[in-house]
Amino acid sequence: MSEMQIETKLGISAQAFKDGMASLAGAVNIVTTLDQGEKVGFTATAVCSVSDSPATLLVCLNRNASVYERFKNASTLAINTLAKGQDGLSNVFGGKAPMQERFNNGEWQSLQTGSPVLADAAVSFDCQIIHRQSVATHDVFFCEVLAIKQTDNAGALLYFQRGYHHLNANAV
Template identity: 30%
Template sequence: MNSDGADLPVNADGLKFALRRMSGGVSVITTGQGEERTGATVTSATALSVEPPCMLVSLNRSCSTWPAVARFGHFCVNILGHAHEVLASQFAGLGGLTGADRYRGAKWTQLISGAPVLQGAAAAIDCELEEAIERHSHVIVLGRVVGICIGNGGSLVYRDGRYFAFAE
């Protein structure tokens, strides 16, 4: 590396440190129904293709979200807005909330798949599970888009362990 930076070991900590330098849009991946709802905060949701409409999400295999997506066959990519920082923290597991308790303090609905959809999200992309590719510690989840809901306002961004409001 050049004189402006330091070399890091090629391991999990080094990679996490490097990736924290990259800003990412914050989404909550939701799945399940009723008391069997769960979800996770991610910066790894993106479109795989627009024709046909398909989303790609990377989920840790050890979290509760992946088994629920596999069981229910659906998920929603809820793109968080400026006002959703607390919700992002809840779904990241801060405060010890798990499962359906992570849904507190927000209003939820459904579109087509049955996955929970955040009312007031910057956008929500409702998906049915199309394929899952297990690699190392994560699962690459591919979802066929079956519904889209657009809200108002800018999106929430994550960088260096902090949330930022992305101005329009």
């Protein structure tokens, strides 16, 4: 039996929080935009549904991230939820590879806003950024969904306990 760790509000360290968050499984996404005509993107698990009327998602981006300056004034973005087996693509966009090199991986297209959409993503949400809020170390982008593209039976790429996990489309 594993030992349960309990932290109180006054005793929560950044490491304890990170360790706790490792147990919160999250879909792996590549968030993209265009900055002065150049494709820009990063890997994120901090994506969440806000509302279905109007369809709204949020994305969190650390202000210390190398891509932050490229996203801070963006008016649109696309959230590309990765499919089963796209671990390598996640690693490229989550690392320090130059932007051009990142987008040399995968097939990219656009929907309504022009933000890069991954052709074989499990689902892509093409969005207009409607609000930004700074909280602690991150900016939260609230994004109204203008178009959606889905790939049937793509499965899902999840991040849990600091590693990738694959979910089949027909898993029960």
